[in-house]
Amino acid sequence: xxxxxxxxxxxxxxxxxxxxxxxxxxxxxxxxxxxxxxxxxxxxxxxxxxxxxxxxxxxxxxxxxxxxxxxxxxxxxxxxxxxxxxxxxxxxxxxxxxxxxxxxxxxxxxxxxxxxxxxxxxxxxxxxxxxxxxxxxxxxxxxxxxxxxxxxxxxxxxxxxxxxxxxxxxxxxxxxxxxxxxxxxxxxxxxxxxxxxxxxxxxxxxxxxxxxxxxxxxxxxxxxxxxxxxxxxxxxxxxxxxxxxxxxxxxxxxxxxxxxxxxxxxxxxxxxxxxxxxxx
Numbered sequence: 147x148x149x150x151x152x153x154x155x156x157x158x159x160x161x162x163x164x165x166x167x168x169x170x171x172x173x174x175x176x177x178x179x180x181x182x183x184x185x186x187x188x189x190x191x192x193x194x195x196x197x198x199x200x201x202x203x204x205x206x207x208x209x210x211x212x213x214x215x216x217x218x219x220x221x222x223x224x225x226x227x228x229x230x231x232x233x234x235x236x237x238x239x240x241x242x243x244x245x246x247x248x249x250x251x252x253x254x255x256x257x258x259x260x261x262x263x264x265x266x267x268x269x270x271x272x273x274x275x276x277x278x279x280x281x282x283x284x285x286x287x288x289x290x291x292x293x294x295x296x297x298x299x300x301x302x303x304x305x306x307x308x309x310x311x312x313x314x315x316x317x318x319x320x321x322x323x324x325x326x327x328x329x330x331x332x333x334x335x336x337x338x339x340x341x342x343x344x345x346x347x348x349x350x351x352x353x354x355x356x357x358x359x360x361x362x363x364x365x366x367x368x369x370x371x372x373x374x375x376x377x378x379x380x381x382x383x384x385x386x387x388x389x390x391x392x393x394x395x396x397x398x399x400x401x402x403x404x405x406x407x408x409x410x411x412x413x414x415x416x417x418x419x420x421x422x423x424x425x426x
Contacts, residue, residue, distance in 0.1 A: 156218035167298025182207035227254035245412025269299030277314035316405035
């Protein structure tokens with residue numbers, strides 16, 4: 147168990163996912179967790195569900211915190227950091243904010259021990275994956291604690307090179323959106339052919355789940371697995387021909403690259419710019 151006082155600044159979806167995971171896996175005690183945000187009703191909601199403390203005063207929330215989790219939207223970060231000047235020098239700051247660099251966080255908070263991470267939405271059910279890195283001031287003990295905190299969301303991957311975080315934002319952070327769009331397109335195709343939507347959804351969902359599990363267990367290149375179900379002149383070959391002709395691979399590659407560029411931009415965003423971040 148992490149016997150530390152943990153404060154969440156920004157009690158949104160991902161913050162709740164981490165809180166739920168920590169308590170579900172008995173990694174933290176509810177009495178040691180506090181959520182701070184501008185809406186009293188949201189804090190009361192989390193208190194009723196998980197028994198944690200809550201406040202609307204960020205400054206008071208961080209006063210005795212051993213870990214401060216930053217989970218606000220990117221466009222609010224600059225303003226929020228102005229009210230977080232009282233973080234204890236020995237405390238760990240863990241950010242799950244897209245585009246927020248270690249340099250930006252360190253400068254804005256006047257703090258040195260910082261972890262930057264990028265989780266994704268499946269973390270809400272403990273099936274996510276989070277890529278993270280740390281400033282040189284983060285101790286080995288704090289790194290171990292970070293693994294437990296992020297492990298509450300699913301798998302975690304540590305990287306030395308911070309530039310990987312913007313790449314992870316585009317690939318795995320935004321990744322669920324690509325999968326959901328693909329899923330929606332397949333379901334709509336099934337309905338277009340004549341399936342009732344309920345059956346189309348069932349067929350597509352199990353196909354995606356089963357394919358992912360099969361790929362994970364097979365430990366072979368996806369091209370090899372694709373070739374196994376692509377008979378010469380068959381239905382799969384015909385479908386894949388049209389996908390390639392439509393530029394399916396290129397569209398995916400360009401989309402991920404666009405998300406990567408946007409992540410880089412978020413790190414340089416001027417205060418006052420409005421950016422909707424669905425991850426939170």
